[in-house]
Structure formats: structure tokens, C-alpha cells
Amino acid sequence: MKRQNQTFVCAKPSHLNACVGENGNPTYVQYAIGFSQAANLLIDQVIEDDIKYPVDDFIYPVCFNMRHSVELRLKGAITELQILGTIAGKNLDFDLSGSHDIGRIWNFFKTKSESFDSRYQAINQKIEPTVLDIADVDATGQTFRYPVSTESQKHLVEVGNINFVVLKERFNSLEAHLDTLLGLNDFLIIEYEQDSFIPRLSRVQLFQLALDLPDYSDWHEEKFNETKIELKKKYGLSSNLLSNAINIIKNHYELAPMIGLRVELLGISKEELIKFLTYWHQYHEDAKEKTLAGPTVTSSASIDLFGYIERTSNQRVEICKDASSWITGDKLAGLKALFYFARDFGFSERYIVQYDRECASLPIHQNLKDFEQTFMDLIRKTNGFSNILKSLFFLKHNELAKELIEHFDWIGVFHWQERAETRELFRLPSYSQYRTE
Structure with a gap:
């Protein structure tokens, strides 16, 4: 026993x-x-x-x-x-x-x-x-x-x-x-x-390599061959590894702009993004005033509940009717990816993962009612505009972000805009501490 x-x-x-x-x-x-x-x-x-x-x-x-x-x-x-x-x-x-x-x-x-x-x-x-x-x-x-x-x-x-x-x-x-x-x-x-590395070069070293590369417009010149020879020697790379590193840089949201390129947004164009944000501003007609006023406590007694329900219900009908002519699953996935990526800053690779996840959650044969509900849920997000702008700044689509701010007359409203443009808003807390000397 x-x-x-x-x-x-x-x-x-x-x-x-x-x-x-x-x-x-x-x-x-x-x-x-x-x-x-x-x-x-x-x-x-x-x-x-x-x-x-x-x-x-x-x-x-x-x-x-x-x-x-x-x-x-x-x-x-x-x-x-x-x-x-x-x-x-x-x-x-x-x-x-x-x-x-x-x-x-x-x-x-x-x-x-x-x-x-x-x-x-x-x-x-x-x-x-x-x-x-x-x-x-x-x-x-x-x-x-x-x-x-x-x-x-x-x-x-x-x-x-x-x-x-x-x-x-x-x-x-x-x-x-x-x-x-x-x-x-x-x-x-x-x-x-995030899988943005190659043998001998970490992700942060790819950033350094991008800084060492000339502007993409100059790559056709004979001098670029000399540059590649110097870079292979500096980083201890073979021709194949250097090519792999350059391919990562050319297709990377944060790295490509460092050599004069830009990686396009997933699933959504500028024109379609403006359409969506136009709906969002119609639905949130006092959004700018509320943002300028800052956090406030509103008494439920001061809200015309029935008027609000009637207004938003009519808006939903009009928005869904208009959007049905152009919105598709991949475009909705693109919009959702931009919105939700703002909750998970750190690595632009996560934007791609988010888009793939959104595409997978929106099957082709999804019920139309569910599709409209998903679309309107995104419209209802009170932080929809700010989240999308932050994502655009992070993905280095700065000009588009500033164009949208001007188009919808929000110049000077967002207190974080300057820090987003300088990328201070997105600085990883541990990056400076662990950077390669």
C-alpha cells in the first residue's frame, strides 16, 4: 500500500x-x-x-x-x-x-x-x-x-x-x-x-539596409551594381541573400517608402475609402464637434431617443442601398483590416494578417443581411475615422491620410496627428533600448 x-x-x-x-x-x-x-x-x-x-x-x-x-x-x-x-x-x-x-x-x-x-x-x-x-x-x-x-x-x-x-x-x-x-x-x-528577416539579417538590420539603398528610381543605373557589391561586403551576404532582402524591402509597408516605393492598401482603393468615410460622416454628423469638445457626460434625458432611432434607421437604409453598388467581401475586409489594425500597432505585417483574417470571416455566399449588418457595425464605430487614419499613417500612406483629413475638414482636430506623422505615436517601447549599436 x-x-x-x-x-x-x-x-x-x-x-x-x-x-x-x-x-x-x-x-x-x-x-x-x-x-x-x-x-x-x-x-x-x-x-x-x-x-x-x-x-x-x-x-x-x-x-x-x-x-x-x-x-x-x-x-x-x-x-x-x-x-x-x-x-x-x-x-x-x-x-x-x-x-x-x-x-x-x-x-x-x-x-x-x-x-x-x-x-x-x-x-x-x-x-x-x-x-x-x-x-x-x-x-x-x-x-x-x-x-x-x-x-x-x-x-x-x-x-x-x-x-x-x-x-x-x-x-x-x-x-x-x-x-x-x-x-x-x-x-x-x-x-x-512576423517573418521579415533572412539568414544573417534580422528585421531591424533590414531597416538599416533600406537606409543604405539608393532611391528605387536610381536602380537602373550602373552605379547600383557597385552599391550592391558594397552592401554584400558590409552585411556579409551572398548575391542570393541580398536579393531576398531587397525583395522583402520592396514589398514591406514600412521599408518600401525608405527606397521611394509604396505598397498599396489591401482590398480597398482611395476612392472606395472616401465613399465609406462619407457614409461614416453622415452617420456621425456631430463627430468632429464631439472630438473637439473632448470626453463629456451626457444625460440620457437630453437625448431624443426616438428621433435618433428614426434618423439612424433611415441612414442605414440609404447607406446600404448606395453601398450595394460597389461594396464586396474583399473591400469590406480591407476596411475592417484598416480599422482593427489600429488596435494592434507594432508591426505592419499584422495588417496583412488582419486582412487575411477578415477575408476568411466573410465567405462569398454569406447571407446578405449578415453582410449588411457587418458593414453597418463598422459604420457605427465612433472611432472609425481616427482608427483608419492612424493605420494609414502607420502603413506610411501619410499623403492619403492628410488628404482625407483635409477632404472631411478635420485639419487641426486630432491631437495625435503630428506624433503619427513623425511616427512617435507608433514607437515600440523596447525598440530604442534594443537597437543595434
């Missing part, structure tokens, strides 16, 4: 029951956070009262928790690097469970991450000194667990003293840098998922 465990059990009070095993989904990082917080709590207690919590006794659990937390954080970083490798088609095998040598773990991550993407270099330089200090004193996690080694040698003889204040400063700084690394990993996974 199997012995029943009476220690690691669920009991009352229920709020002190920790979720483990299949009752949770802990990662290396989540495990690491617990050891890290335990170390910090002990450090603070010792610094506050070293009589009650003697430094000579608490140094071992503190340093063990610190060291184990760092090992787990680095293993978590390798796990995310392996996800990046899978996206990019690279094999980054490492025995995570079988290795506890923190120096070896760090060397693998540092070498592989920096060869994968140069943006790792800056944060790795900040992490490395403290990790190497840990590796020097406790490479395999035994120094702070036992007083002697497996060869019966006393630990820490060459160290002698460890200061808790220095320990706190160094560990807290390392934790902050490891948090930055975690953010960079998360960011790069999302970036690489």
Missing part, C-alpha cells in the same frame, strides 16, 4: 495553498522568481537586524537562493532563445536538465544569442560580470549547499568575507538586467514571428 504524504498536502486556510504540478504551469522564470524573492527577503532581514539574523548563518541560504535563481533565469533565457531558433529554422540544442554549471550555461547563451541577433550584445555585457563572479565562486551549485566539496575540501577558503550590502546591490542590479533580457526575448519572439 502506497504511503500517504502528510506534509505536502492541501489544507486550510485555503489562501495559503500553493498551486503546483498539474495545478499550475510554472516555467524556469517562475521558479527563479521564488528563489530570488526568498534571497531578497533574507538579505533585507539581515541588513535590518544582523543580531537576530546573523550574517554568518544566513549567508549560505541567501547565496544559494541567489545562485539558483540566476541559473534558472539563464535556463529560461535559453528556452526562449530556442523558440527563436525554431522560428528562424536554427537548431539550438542544450541539455537544460543535465547541466548546472552556470559558466557553461552562460557561455552557451551568450555565444548563441549574439550570433543569432546582435541586439543581445548590449544587455549581455551588463549581465556577464556578476554571472562570472557567481561562476567563479559556485560554478555547479555546491559551494553554498555544503561546507565541503565532494573531495572533502572546505568551501570559500579563498573568499573569506562576503558583504551583504554589496551582495544586495549586485544581485538587484543583475535581476534588473535579467528582466530586461526577458523583455528582449519576448520582443524578439514577436518580431521574428
